[in-house]
Amino acid sequence: MADSSSSGAAAGTAGASQPKAAPKPPNPVFKMMGLPNIRFKLPSRNWMIFFTVTGSFAGAIIYDRREKRRSQQKWCDLVAHIANEPLGVDQMRRKLTVYLAAPPGDGLRVARDHFKEYVKPILTAAALDYTVIEGRREGDVRASTAEGIRKLRRKAGEQSSVIEEPSVESAVLDMRERMGIRDEPGAKGDLVIGRHTWKEYVRGLHEGWLGPLSPPPPPVADVIPAELVEETMQDTAAGDQPSDAAQASPEQKTEPEEKKEEKPSKPAGPAEPYILTADYPSAHLPSSIPQSLDSSVPIEFPHILGFFNTPIRMYRYLTQRHLAESIGSQVAALVLAADARPYRDESFSSDSEVSAASADSTPSGTYEQQTLLEHEEKEWHKSVHKRDEENKDKEREWLDDIVLDQRIASRMQRATISPEDEARSQRIASEEEYILGQERPPPVAFWQRMWIKYGYGEDEETLRKKPILPIVDDEE
Numbered sequence: 001m002a003d004s005s006s007s008g009a010a011a012g013t014a015g016a017s018q019p020k021a022a023p024k025p026p027n028p029v030f031k032m033m034g035l036p037n038i039r040f041k042l043p044s045r046n047w048m049i050f051f052t053v054t055g056s057f058a059g060a061i062i063y064d065r066r067e068k069r070r071s072q073q074k075w076c077d078l079v080a081h082i083a084n085e086p087l088g089v090d091q092m093r094r095k096l097t098v099y100l101a102a103p104p105g106d107g108l109r110v111a112r113d114h115f116k117e118y119v120k121p122i123l124t125a126a127a128l129d130y131t132v133i134e135g136r137r138e139g140d141v142r143a144s145t146a147e148g149i150r151k152l153r154r155k156a157g158e159q160s161s162v163i164e165e166p167s168v169e170s171a172v173l174d175m176r177e178r179m180g181i182r183d184e185p186g187a188k189g190d191l192v193i194g195r196h197t198w199k200e201y202v203r204g205l206h207e208g209w210l211g212p213l214s215p216p217p218p219p220v221a222d223v224i225p226a227e228l229v230e231e232t233m234q235d236t237a238a239g240d241q242p243s244d245a246a247q248a249s250p251e252q253k254t255e256p257e258e259k260k261e262e263k264p265s266k267p268a269g270p271a272e273p274y275i276l277t278a279d280y281p282s283a284h285l286p287s288s289i290p291q292s293l294d295s296s297v298p299i300e301f302p303h304i305l306g307f308f309n310t311p312i313r314m315y316r317y318l319t320q321r322h323l324a325e326s327i328g329s330q331v332a333a334l335v336l337a338a339d340a341r342p343y344r345d346e347s348f349s350s351d352s353e354v355s356a357a358s359a360d361s362t363p364s365g366t367y368e369q370q371t372l373l374e375h376e377e378k379e380w381h382k383s384v385h386k387r388d389e390e391n392k393d394k395e396r397e398w399l400d401d402i403v404l405d406q407r408i409a410s411r412m413q414r415a416t417i418s419p420e421d422e423a424r425s426q427r428i429a430s431e432e433e434y435i436l437g438q439e440r441p442p443p444v445a446f447w448q449r450m451w452i453k454y455g456y457g458e459d460e461e462t463l464r465k466k467p468i469l470p471i472v473d474d475e476e
Contacts, residue, residue: 060318067321072118074429075328076125078421079335081436083127087184092176093129094184096334097294099145101135101197103303104398105381108136114301115193118327126335130191138398139270141200142207146274149208156288160213187337188294189415194301195373196380200397202369203273205293206408210283211275273395277403285407293408295340295415297330298372304379332425333417340413343368367409370402 026037043051087093100115102108115132123130133148135141154160164170176182192201275283300323304312316323333339345367380398388394417425427433434440444452451457 064318064321068324070429071321071325072121072328074425075122075332077428077435078425079122079126079332081438082335083125084435084437090179090181091184092181093127094186094188095129095131096123096188097190098130098132099135099141099190099192099197099201100132101141101194101200102137103194103301103380104138104196104384105305106303108134110303111193111301114303118324119191119193119299119331122328122331122335128335135197135200135270137270138196138396139200141197142204142273142397143270145201145204146207146211147271149205150211150213153208153213153286153288158213158286158288162214187340189334189337190294190296191299191331191334192296193299194303195298195376196398197301198298198369198373199400199402201296202402202404203277203397205412206277206280206403206405207273207275209286209289209408210280210405211273216272216274276395277400280403280405283405289411291411292342292413293411295334295337295413297334297415299327299330300373301376302379303376305381309379329417329422329425330415332421334415336417336421337415338421339416339418341416342410343412343414345409367402367404368414369404369409369412 030036030038042048098115098119100108100111102111111134133141133144135144150160151164154162154164190201192198302316302323384398387396387399424433431440448457
């Protein structure tokens with residue numbers, strides 16, 4: 001036993017005294033480049049957690065943006081053949097109307113970015129013209145929509161006491177009429193972004209077609225009663241002494257006036273509505289109204305604020321491809337204008353017919369226009385849902401329920417994409433088909449696309465369109 005222990009101790013002493021292996025010499029290439037000796041090894045636990053979280057988040061963003069671009073490119077290719085259709089020299093391009101309003105609790109820039117990111121690429125691919133009607137405050141879109149319809153009614157020959165002032169737009173239209181320039185034949189349409197804008201749009205349609213052409217009289221509170229004027233005249237004739245404010249010197253009178261002028265004036269709000277929702281049944285329908293109004297499409301506008309809603313906002317940031325697919329199909333349906341249907345009337349069954357008496361009254365049931373994008377109201381900021389305590393009876397387009405008149409609601413149409421176009425979009429997504437009348441270009445290598453995008457190269461299409469200038473020798 002003593003020999004074995006002594007031998008084990010001797011072996012341990014010999015192992016401890018054995019020198020460690022010399023470190024591996026660095027790579028001479030790294031040494032010449034001035035880099036340290038890089039040793040390849042697995043990262044630590046903390047670094048593994050960091051790389052996993054950041055890599056997963058970056059991968060989710062890259063995948064979502066790639067699918068989003070593919071979806072938008074699919075709908076752009078579906079409508080791109082419209083840009084290649086010939087147009088007469090005396091025709092103007094078909095024009096759509098885009099209704100845009102600042103979301104509740106936020107500014108107009110957010111709505112503009114939403115339009116530029118999801119809607120504008122498809123309109124640009126089809127080479128269509130569009131007019132944007134913007135609203136910064138609640139009621140602006142309603143007033144602009146109603147005023148546009150009233151101008152059409154005045155132009156159709158209806159009598160009005162309003163004298164329109166000349167503008168640049170009216171001068172351009174008059175010039176085009178004298179030159180014989182007309183609009184391109186084809187269905188037009190209205191593109192409404194967001195639930196709040198949709199409410200104002202529907203309210204503006206009813207106000208424009210059912211309301212009067214002349215503005216309503218001012219409220220009674222702003223008019224001085226005649227009895228008060230007579231009493232003031234009698235007191236002055238009797239020789240009563242004026243009040244202290246009247247005896248003040250002119251210098252004293254000018255001081256408050258100067259102070260009032262120094263105060264900044266508040267921006268003027270939207271014009272008051274020409275007709276109330278309760279007066280819809282008694283209003284007469286003008287003879288200039290068409291049998292069917294222009295097709296309209298409500299576009300989703302998910303917008304939520306608040307720190308505690310960060311998880312919802314993060315999820316939407318990582319799933320923009322679904323929103324691009326939904327908006328792309330709706331915009332493409334309005335651009336193609338191949339199919340349209342009237343909005344559904346849920347107050348009547350599909351088998352029943354609407355009588356002539358019910359067609360001239362305000363419906364008591366539910367219409368499809370009233371429930372579109374209704375889920376967006378739950379995400380509005382809480383400050384928007386507060387009513388003014390002083391004017392509780394004042395109309396609020398965003399908070400009040402949508403009131404429809406059967407005569408206007410039955411004329412509204414919604415653009416839908418036809419089954420043929422839907423099937424063609426699927427073939428475009430699977431690369432079985434391309435733009436009508438064109439062949440799909442050959443695929444471009446990844447490095448070449450990156451060189452064209454971030455370098456100094458040019459693709460073949462650009463080089464083909466680039467003019468070739470002759471070489472002109474110097475005269476000297």
